[in-house]
Amino acid sequence: MEIEHIKTDVLILGAGGAGLFAALHAKQANPDLDVTIASKGLLGKSGCTRMVQGGYNVALGPGDSVERHFMDTIEGGKWLPRQDIAWTLIETAVERVQELENELGCFFDRNPDGNLHFKAFAGQTYDRTVHKSDLTGIEIIGRLMEQVWALDINRLEEHRAIELVPAKDGSGIAGVLMIDVRTGGYRFVQAQTVMLGTGGGPSMYRYHTPSGDKTCDGLDMALRYGLKLRDMEMVQFHPTGLLGGPDTRMTGTVLEEGLRGAGGWLVNGEGERFMERYDPKLERATRDIVSRSIYSEMREGRTTPQGGIYIHMEHMGPEKVEAMFPGMVKRCADCGFSLPRNEVEIVPTAHYLMGGVEFECDASTVSPGLYAAGEDCGGAHGANRLGGNGVANSTVFGGIAGDSMAAFIAKEGILRDPDTSMIDQAIARCEKPFSVKGGNCHELREKLSNTMWDQVGILRNEKDLEAAQETLKTYQAELSDIGIPIEDRRFNLTWHDRLNMDSLMSMSEVITVASLAREDSRGAHFREDFPETGDLDKTNYTQIYLQGEELKLETPPVEFTHVSPGNTLIKE
């Protein structure tokens, strides 16, 4: 098999908020660095930063403070976040928002007096979410990608990373093996530093929000490489995903939080506004509570024709709904439903992985030269991510990774010789489906997504989780019998669908193992057999890594380095 070999100083995987910021900062730190950015889709167009509707949390408002934002993050995360990571996130967010405005040209919404407008977002004690109407992600990525396009960097668009390749002598990262999606050829990019910023994404669930390119490839590579993943049981479900049936890609996509906030009702298939049976805050309860309530209704069979529930807006007056939510009304109409006329069916939908690679405040990992940022990383959010902390996380740590990689290269940068046996193994894995006949990859992905939804989803228990573990093993056997009927490697989506399944299967197993291990309920993780939250003072996190072929689990204690349960950093 022919492999093209190229060399660079800084290699970045992923071109969302984390990847683009890393490229920008690495070049700012040292314009002479050769920077390469590789992305599974188009630069700035794939990934989820662009899809951010809500906004960006930052302690910039009068009367707000880094301490207050930090406490909201720790309490929202149910004391599970790694506190130094969360602190770095929140402290640096201030500078990053100013950078976005002053250096990149973003313009966030203003009050009539010309100062930044901060909107309220659930779970926060202060209005601190800066935004550009409900298209904040477009404003951020639009400006960021312009800056990166203007740089002298190498762009490897539509490149799928398939293996983080270690140095032959075990001294660190040597580079990354990729498939050029357009030509179907293999390319090994040797680099002094690599940043993992491919963006997680729980797309192994029947209903999910992330963009279609996200299939946990980065996490799967990290696990194989030997990195440890933390908090992987923490999968955030958004309560209001669009339900359009099994054969449409519109299913699972997010309808914005504001619909409930503004007074929308959740109504089950029997016409009942059911939230009063679950929470006194009704539809305005937090994401996790609303998702669990909707799921309970669905499990009891009180569903709409397609198996979800309705979101009702008509009582607010159709004109008012159209004026308040023009984007949502138009999107629903494009899909064939009238939002103001109560025609939209919804389901909770898998939205974000709080867990991910263990990394440090400078975005480094345990492997010299290998950095990570964004949704691929775990530690900042703990058991629950605050709306508005996601885009902060990717842009803050992406920028930090860019700075750190430039500093690392200045001090001890070196091109390491790759362990070529890893390259050979990875290619063999990717080539194998071409020698297999038959099988239906799409059917298997549907089965996987149903198992994860039904047994490792919003309400969990030991019996279901153990059953899921067994089922996943049979899927693994089925997967190895699925072939690719098309020999032409060029832009062969069917091949990539098949490779996506490898990553999704691997992370499904990890999520299941972590979910079994956490025998308490907190944040996004709810165990019906352990409905109470355990003792916060003795909070442990789940840590999963690969030993040989086997997943190993440990549960180290969370260190309360900045504040311990029952205390606060807020100075009254």
Added chain:
Amino acid sequence: MTTLRVKIWRGNENEEGEFQTFDVPARENQTILDVVTEVQRVQEPGLSYRFACRVGVCGSCAMTVNGKPRWTCRTHINAVAKDGEITIEPLRNMPVIKDLTCDMTEFFQKWQKAGGKFDGTITRKDPVATLPPSDLKRQKADAGIECINCAVCYSACDTVNWDSDYLGPAALNRAWTLVNDERAANRQEVLDKAIGDSGCSSCHSQGNCTAACPVGLSPSQSIHGLKRMSLLSFLGKGI
């Protein structure tokens, strides 16, 4: 209508392409992207296309549908099917990579040629500018700022089709938002680029861009604004 007859363009870079016809079951909730997906999953595993966000914010899935450029993830079949027939081709005015995917490199290079990036006057250490939303220049910038660079307008533009050097509506729209951004240090430089060779003066004001824009922006108005400003600049009035 229980079946859709779908004609899809198949071909590679530097190769002659041809249409291939598929019969696809019609469903109540079905977009053009869903139709293309179904063909790839069930009938033609070698079909190449591109998509990402599924909600109309990335523009990766734009294609030519029944002769018009569109976001396929946000186009319901009922909005376009004529007697149960749909024709799907790659976007025009850009080189095809394979089947329904095209190479957007030149589109983004032109974005840069039109001056499309902000240079600031202050840094990340400074507070953000105090700028009321009532500011007239800001309102002009805001009117064009929500572009997602999907290239639907660029594909719809006949001038780009005749003159491959023409910078095109999306790039010039961005230039217009920049020359109205009072925080930008490079407003004059952007204006010079936008009114320079193959810039706004090449536009024939046909308005295809505005008619096609899925966001509802008006690149033609932005280009008109640039032309006016170019005249004022010629008369010695600064921006």
